[in-house]
Amino acid sequence: MAYEADFAVTLRPDEVADIQNIARYWLWSGWRRRHWPADVIKPGLKLYGFDKQKRRLVALLQITKGGTFKYRSGAEFKRRVYKLTSWSPSEHDPHWKNILGSGKAERTGIALRWRLIRTVDEPLKGKFPQLGWLRLTELQPDRPSLDIGNLRPGRYKIEQSRIIRTTALVRYLKRLHNDRCQVCGDRLALLDGRGYSEGHHLRPLGLPHDGPDTPGNVLILCPNCHALFDFGAVKIRLTRLRKCSGHDVSRKYVRYHNDRIARPGAKANP
Numbered sequence: 001m002a003y004e005a006d007f008a009v010t011l012r013p014d015e016v017a018d019i020q021n022i023a024r025y026w027l028w029s030g031w032r033r034r035h036w037p038a039d040v041i042k043p044g045l046k047l048y049g050f051d052k053q054k055r056r057l058v059a060l061l062q063i064t065k066g067g068t069f070k071y072r073s074g075a076e077f078k079r080r081v082y083k084l085t086s087w088s089p090s091e092h093d094p095h096w097k098n099i100l101g102s103g104k105a106e107r108t109g110i111a112l113r114w115r116l117i118r119t120v121d122e123p124l125k126g127k128f129p130q131l132g133w134l135r136l137t138e139l140q141p142d143r144p145s146l147d148i149g150n151l152r153p154g155r156y157k158i159e160q161s162r163i164i165r166t167t168a169l170v171r172y173l174k175r176l177h178n179d180r181c182q183v184c185g186d187r188l189a190l191l192d193g194r195g196y197s198e199g200h201h202l203r204p205l206g207l208p209h210d211g212p213d214t215p216g217n218v219l220i221l222c223p224n225c226h227a228l229f230d231f232g233a234v235k236i237r238l239t240r241l242r243k244c245s246g247h248d249v250s251r252k253y254v255r256y257h258n259d260r261i262a263r264p265g266a267k268a269n270p
């Protein structure tokens with residue numbers, strides 16, 4: 001869809017239900033900081049109304065009155081809104097408490113009224129940032145944006161799972177190494193002082209490799225190094241592994257890893 005307006009704003013359910021009479025409604029808001037819709041709100045601006053429930057653009061609207069202003073008190077806010085929209089906000093509105101906040105710091109407000117150009121009916125997958133305003137120009141299909149979330153999750157999502165087996169032998173070796181990685185020397189410390197490490201079988205357990213659960217076939221690694229090993233991104237130089245008396249890594253399984261698991265281009269641990 002080629003958009004006729006650069007912005008969309010979420011509508012309240014009562015506005016969606018009464019979209020033909022949108023000219024009777026007004027929108028006001030106030031924030032401690034100056035948020036970006038404040039830069040664009042002025043009479044003549046076109047924008048789409050968005051139905052949150054149906055996740056569709058339901059109307060092309062045009063601002064007839066309104067703008068942005070600074071205020072420091074509720075009275076000032078009311079005065080400015082009245083000047084812009086010929087309407088006075090009610091202190092009984094549940095939104096009112098957000099207008100004031102605490103302190104006398106300068107705040108930014110917006111107020112507007114609008115008219116219906118025409119209703120539309122277009123799905124919109126973008127996620128609205130805070131405040132319910134969205135720049136439609138950010139809906140470039142191939143560009144994920146932090147503001148709007150990921151428009152096509154299926155295209156970007158990479159899911160992989162690694163099975164981490166913790167055998168009694170691995171638990172024993174982790175204790176022996178005090179959870180220190182045999183490759184990079186890091187020890188991941190948890191809040192309570194305990195360490196965290198993972199056991200890696202150089203020749204993987206289970207088919208098709210059918211490696212043994214013996215000390216010579218196990219490395220104790222930090223999670224980062226473990227992922228590199230699982231994905232074959234590193235080779236091993238046995239002499240550079242951190243050693244611990246009571247745990248000898250077998251040259252045979254190091255060779256198995258380097259020849260069968262490591263991928264072409266994988267570099268050896270420094």
Ligand SMILES: [Zn+2]
Nearest residue numbers: 181184222225
């Ligand atoms: Zn490591």
